[in-house]
Amino acid sequence: MSWEKFFLALFGFPGLLYAVPIAWLMLWLERKFRARMQGRMGPPFYQPFFDFVKLMAKRQVLRPSFDSLLMMGLPLVAVSAGFVALALLPVSSDSRGFAGDVVLLVAFLEVPSLWAVLAGFASRSIFGQVGATREAILSITYNLPFLTAIVALASSAQSLRLIDIAATPTGGVRVLAVLTLGLCLPVKLRLTPFSISNAEQEIYSGPATEFSGPQLAMWELAHGLEWVALTGLVVCLGFPFRTGLWVFSFILFAGLSLVLVIFLTILAAGTARLKIPQAARFYWRWGMGLAVVALILGVLPNIERFCR
Amino acid sequence: MNIFSILIKNLKVRPITLRFPGEVPHPKDFRGPVKIQEEKCIGCGLCAYVCVSNAIQVIEHKDNCEWAYSPGSCTFCGQCVAVCPVQALGMEGWSAPSYFRAEALNRVHRIPYPLCRECGRPTPPVREAILARAFKEVTLEVLTRSQLCQRCRQRASQRGLVSISKR
Numbered sequence: 281m282s283w284e285k286f287f288l289a290l291f292g293f294p295g296l297l298y299a300v301p302i303a304w305l306m307l308w309l310e311r312k313f314r315a316r317m318q319g320r321m322g323p324p325f326y327q328p329f330f331d332f333v334k335l336m337a338k339r340q341v342l343r344p345s346f347d348s349l350l351m352m353g354l355p356l357v358a359v360s361a362g363f364v365a366l367a368l369l370p371v372s373s374d375s376r377g378f379a380g381d382v383v384l385l386v387a388f389l390e391v392p393s394l395w396a397v398l399a400g401f402a403s404r405s406i407f408g409q410v411g412a413t414r415e416a417i418l419s420i421t422y423n424l425p426f427l428t429a430i431v432a433l434a435s436s437a438q439s440l441r442l443i444d445i446a447a448t449p450t451g452g453v454r455v456l457a458v459l460t461l462g463l464c465l466p467v468k469l470r471l472t473p474f475s476i477s478n479a480e481q482e483i484y485s486g487p488a489t490e491f492s493g494p495q496l497a498m499w500e501l502a503h504g505l506e507w508v509a510l511t512g513l514v515v516c517l518g519f520p521f522r523t524g525l526w527v528f529s530f531i532l533f534a535g536l537s538l539v540l541v542i543f544l545t546i547l548a549a550g551t552a553r554l555k556i557p558q559a560a561r562f563y564w565r566w567g568m569g570l571a572v573v574a575l576i577l578g579v580l581p582n583i584e585r586f587c588r
Numbered sequence: 589m590n591i592f593s594i595l596i597k598n599l600k601v602r603p604i605t606l607r608f609p610g611e612v613p614h615p616k617d618f619r620g621p622v623k624i625q626e627e628k629c630i631g632c633g634l635c636a637y638v639c640v641s642n643a644i645q646v647i648e649h650k651d652n653c654e655w656a657y658s659p660g661s662c663t664f665c666g667q668c669v670a671v672c673p674v675q676a677l678g679m680e681g682w683s684a685p686s687y688f689r690a691e692a693l694n695r696v697h698r699i700p701y702p703l704c705r706e707c708g709r710p711t712p713p714v715r716e717a718i719l720a721r722a723f724k725e726v727t728l729e730v731l732t733r734s735q736l737c738q739r740c741r742q743r744a745s746q747r748g749l750v751s752i753s754k755r
Contacts, residue, residue, distance in 0.1 A: 317595040321603040550591045 289367040293530065294512060299366050302534060303504025304328040306511070309538060310545050317549040328504070335497035350402040351491060354395045355498030361391035362505030369512050370443040370520075371533050377443045385442065386430055389509060392502045393419050393468070396477070399499075400487030411486020414556060415477035421560045422467045422474075425567030428575055429460035433517065436578030438585075446520035456574035458518040462540075463567045467559065468510055469503075471544055473551040474559050511537040511544075619666050620680035621659045621693070628676035629655065629699045631712050635668035635677060644668055651710035655697040659684040674717040704737035711737035 289295055307328040315322030343351065365388035368381050393415060400412025436453040437445040448454065467474035478486035488499050515536040554562070606612055614620070622635075622644070631653035633646040643662035647654040662684075669677045687693055701710035714734040719726045733741050 316603065317598050319598040319601070319604050321605040321607060546592075546595065550595055 286367060290363055294366045294369055294371050294508070294533070295363050298534075299363065299505055299508045300501070302537070303501065303508050304332070306507045306538070306541050307500075307504050309541050310507075310548070313542060313545045314549045317546070328500075332497050332500065335492075335500070336494050338493035340493050340495070347402060347404070351399065351495050352498075354399045354402065355491070355495055355502055358392040358395045358502035359498050359505060361388045361395075362502050362509055364388050365391075365509045366505065366512065368442065369509070369516050370446050371512070371516060371529065377441050380440045382430060382434055382440050382442050382445060385513070386427065389468075389506075389513070390419070390423070392506050396487040396499075399491070403487070403490035405490040407483040407485075407489040408487050410483050411477045411479075411489065414479075415487060417556055418467060418474070418477055418559065421556075421563045422464045422567070425460050425563055425571040426464040426468070428568065428571035429457040429464075432571060432574035432578040433457045435575070435582065438582060442516070446516055451577075453574050453578040454517070456570050456577065458514060460567055460571045460574065461514050461517065463563070463570070465510055465514065465540070466544055466547060467563070469507060469544065472548040473554045475548075475553055476556055476559060479553060507541070508537065511540045514540060614681055614683065618679075618681050618683070619664045620682050621664075621684050622657055622662065622668060623678050623680055624655055624657075624697055625676045625678070626655075626697050626699055628674050628715060628717065629697075629713075630674055630676075630715055630718055631655075631699050631701075632673065634671050634673065638667045638671045640665065640667070652698045652700045653712070655699060656694070657696075658691070658694045660690050660693060673721065674715050702735070704740055705732070705735045706740040707737060709737050709739075 291297065305325070305328075308323065308325050311327070312322035312325070340348070342348075365385055368377070368385045368388070370377055397412045397416045397419070400408040400415065402408075432453055433445050434440055436451075436457075437448040439445060466472075470476075470478050478488065483489070488496060491499055512533065515533055519532070519536055631646060631648070633648075635655075636644045636646040641661045641663050643658050643660075645654075645656045647656065664679070666679060669679055684693060699713070702713055703709065704711050716726065719730060719734055723730050733744055736744060
């Protein structure tokens with residue numbers, strides 16, 4: 281990947297210019313659709329943007345200098361990681377990627393949740409610490425099937441390049457692996473029934489409890505970018521259609537992402553929050569089961585190449 | 589799956605919530621921001637005196653008095669309206685909107701002091717409502733004296749006393 285193309289992906293599509301509006305749109309769609317399913321009216325579509333502007337304009341709470349440095353730095357790094365993860369997605373038809381970009385993508389996708397754990401402890405709030413602990417336990421829970429599914433895809437494609445993984449013909453491995461990735465979406469996005477780390481009715485907002493003003497705005501933006509990146513990843517790997525025309529692939533990518541958001545919203549509206557052991561059991565039984573089958577299917581045809 | 593049938597049913601019917609704030613009617617005696625009728629006010633400052641949150645301030649100047657009100661700090665208790673001797677205060681029937689700057693809704697009314705009939709000095713206004721409370725019947729003499737400043741009023745009283753003693 282050349283530098284110009286990387287910067288285009290970082291600041292244009294699917295980076296800054298695309299991701300920020302679509303992140304706000306996704307956050308709105310989730311809220312609105314959930315509200316309608318609960319019989320409420322829901323916010324107007326510009327609400328996430330207004331929330332962002334309002335938070336940015338707020339005065340910051342004075343804290344000890346190291347704490348405030350951490351609390352400003354962590355969400356900023358989470359936002360930047362979200363942008364880089366988006367830039368790595370193989371969306372535009374001429375993106376080539378580079379060997380190993382799937383590893384980098386997985387790492388950057390994990391940054392917001394990891395940083396949320398750090399932020400929860402840095403904020404020195406009891407709710408932040410409980411939320412951070414829960415987030416840390418959950419990340420062990422869901423990363424096992426998530427990473428196994430990625431490994432299954434990579435081993436079946438014999439490549440660590442996202443574009444090669446997306447371009448392999450669809451088979452059992454891909455169906456199972458993408459299904460596992462889809463299963464991991466609600467917990468990675470902290471949606472009900474896996475909204476354990478930011479359970480509003482128990483521990484306010486978990487790791488983000490002590491954050492306010494611009495810092496909270498950055499967390500919200502990072503969360504929105506997580507939405508775009510994770511749904512984008514599933515769409516990229518699950519529906520790797522190449523129309524050739526830039527506009528069509530853009531519409532297909534954005535549209536399928538939004539459809540995925542609607543599915544996640546239905547799940548969030550129709551379920552109640554689980555406990556950590558229940559969530560862990562679900563992911564280690566069903567998620568891990570699917571991922572292991574995918575991994576076996578992905579490794580078996582190439583077994584002699586691994587043995588050599 | 590019972591919950592999903594409930595969700596689908598909710599999607600089909602109209603939302604039960606209303607858009608904020610316009611469509612919800614305010615009740616009849618709603619206590620909104622305080623409003624003032626300048627032509628009734630006598631600038632006595634009772635409203636500022638009873639205001640618990642210091643939302644009303646009455647500042648006296650040489651030829652007028654300032655009635656300053658900030659809804660941002662008002663608790664809408666209605667004490668000022670109850671205490672006003674001339675019923676110059678009332679409350680709006682709508683709630684104060686949200687705003688960006690704290691001072692955005694602040695209002696300042698100037699109550700001009702009329703000039704004394706005799707010496708031409710500005711003097712706090714005396715309205716008929718307060719006269720009606722103070723005197724059993726508002727005679728022509730009371731009315732003409734109410735248009736004088738304090739000093740001239742004292743002099744008029746002295747003149748009256750002198751004329752009675754001469755009689």
